[in-house]
Amino acid sequence: MLxxxxxxxxxxxxxxxxxxxxxxEMIVPGFFLVWIGLAALIVGALSLLFWDSAFWVWELQAILFAxxxxxxxxxxxxxxxxNSTTDEPFLNQRSASLVGRTATLHEPIREGRGRIRLDDTLWQVMGPDLPAGTQVKVVSSNGRDLTVEPVSV
Incomplete structure (x- = not known):
């Protein structure tokens, strides 16, 4: 049939x-089929030029299309x-966007681990042992873990 x-x-x-x-491409999410469709249109344009030529066999067309x-x-x-620039470079890197912020320890840091509350989330933090209620500053992030240091007054 084909x-x-x-x-x-x-x-x-x-x-x-x-x-x-x-x-x-309009139905399937992403931005991928447009390039393959463009390749088919280019081969179509070449087919209009070379259709009656002896060398323009289907094998050559398929290889050229691929x-x-x-x-x-x-x-x-x-x-x-x-061309992809954004005004929110940390959009999908939430923990990286927290570097530089200050917070109060929600749970004390014991043996290098504790928790802070930033916005509506409790975050695991690493740093020197400090009591709950201490003001800390986020100095770096590694995945979900934040590294903090005490804020000097």
């Missing part, structure tokens, strides 16, 4: 495939990463 459709559409089959991939799909995907990724 061979019949390709035979009937001729060089336009790549255009149809490209447009189907671009339409699928190479263009990889190339456009890498180029698109590079393009989107280069």
């Amino acid at each position: 061979a019949k459709i390709v035979a009937e559409l001729g060089p336009w089959s790549w255009w149809v495939a490209g447009l189907v991939l671009l339409a699928a 190479l263009l799909a990889v190339a456009t995907t890498f180029a698109g990724r590079r393009l989107t990463l280069r």
Whole structure:
């Protein structure tokens, strides 16, 4: 059935495939199918030029499509990463965004471990042994653990 459709559409089959991939991009989350769809449209444009040529066999078209799909995907990724700037650099790094803040120890630091409350969360902290109620400053973060030191008055 697919061979019949390709035979009937001729060089336009790549255009149809490209447009189907671009339409699928609207349904599937992410920003990936657009580059593969672009590769299909490029092969479609070349097919319009070379369809009657003896060298333009389906194997060459498939290889060219695969190479263009990889190339456009890498180029698109590079393009989107280069242009991605944010005004919130710690958006998905909550503990890193806490560095520099001060808090009061909720639980004392004993044997290097304690807890502070920042906003609505209790955080594990590491630092010198200190009693509960001491003002501390977050100096670094490592995953979920925060390193604190006492605030000098």
